[in-house]
């Protein structure tokens with residue numbers, strides 16, 4: 182079977198890779214809804230977003246563990262460019278509820294179509310892998326499951342509970358879909374007490390109809406706001422891609438909207454085009470511009486900001502979680518001292 186050039190939406194970068202989904206199934210087109218679209222030529226990436234092929238022995242151990250436990254990772258499904266670095270440090274982002282997504286975003290390389298039924302044994306296998314990897318911090322994401330009554334919220338909660346039982350010391354971060362606004366879905370996940378609740382806005386509101394047509398910007402914002410209202414101790418996090426044609430004032434507006442929703446952590450990374458059928462890269466944002474956005478975001482009050490060309494939702498998530506906790510403690514200390522003065 183031929184390998185392909187893939188790139189992640191949440192994770193960006195390109196390499197020839199055969200995903201587990203392709204190895205087990207094949208023939209069916211990965212994105213049937215995009216097949217008739219005109220081709221968008223893929224631009225050559227600048228030097229600052231090139232990455233090395235993975236060679237570290239621990240990378241291969243992590244890969245074997247994922248295979249042995251029949252786990253799907255967004256790292257592979259979306260061919261994240263950071264996989265060599267992350268897996269060499271035993272950091273992988275598991276993608277639950279299958280490898281087929283019910284949405285068809287213009288930036289995303291995850292397979293689309295009608296997914297299989299949920300696997301009731303998946304929470305146990307995920308928890309087992311977390312325990313075996315000895316993870317301090319785990320990130321769990323999923324495909325969109327608009328076909329399910331709760332959008333997959335109860336399955337997310339089951340995975341969180343299974344990890345808590347198998348690896349009580351591990352902190353848990355979830356990167357969820359919007360659950361298609363299904364009643365009670367957000368509440369179900371928050372009740373399971375993840376440490377970090379991440380939901381990506383992905384892009385500026387003007388580009389939603391072309392880039393994220395199945396979602397609504399203000400509903401995603403409302404979801405983040407709701408999480409914080411339900412449990413103010415949960416860290417909230419959101420991310421967006423740049424280089425899709427957004428303007429600087431629009432990015433600033435998204436930052437302001439996220440602060441109004443009291444979101445703690447912002448991630449910003451370069452969009453990379455997975456295939457000729459996906460949205461074209463409008464431009465490559467320079468590292469200096471990313472540094473400028475990071476400074477602006479910090480000034481707006483986010484507890485933590487990660488903004489580099491290779492930043493992805495789960496990149497360095499373990500170290501970032503420690504920094505997030507430290508930033509909250511420092512803020513509370515300052516607030517306490519101010520109150521006492």
Ligand code: SF4
Pocket residue numbers: 191192255256261262263264265267268272273274493494495496497
């Ligand atoms: S950045 Fe996230 S998706 Fe990419 S390899 Fe690392 S853990 Fe996986």
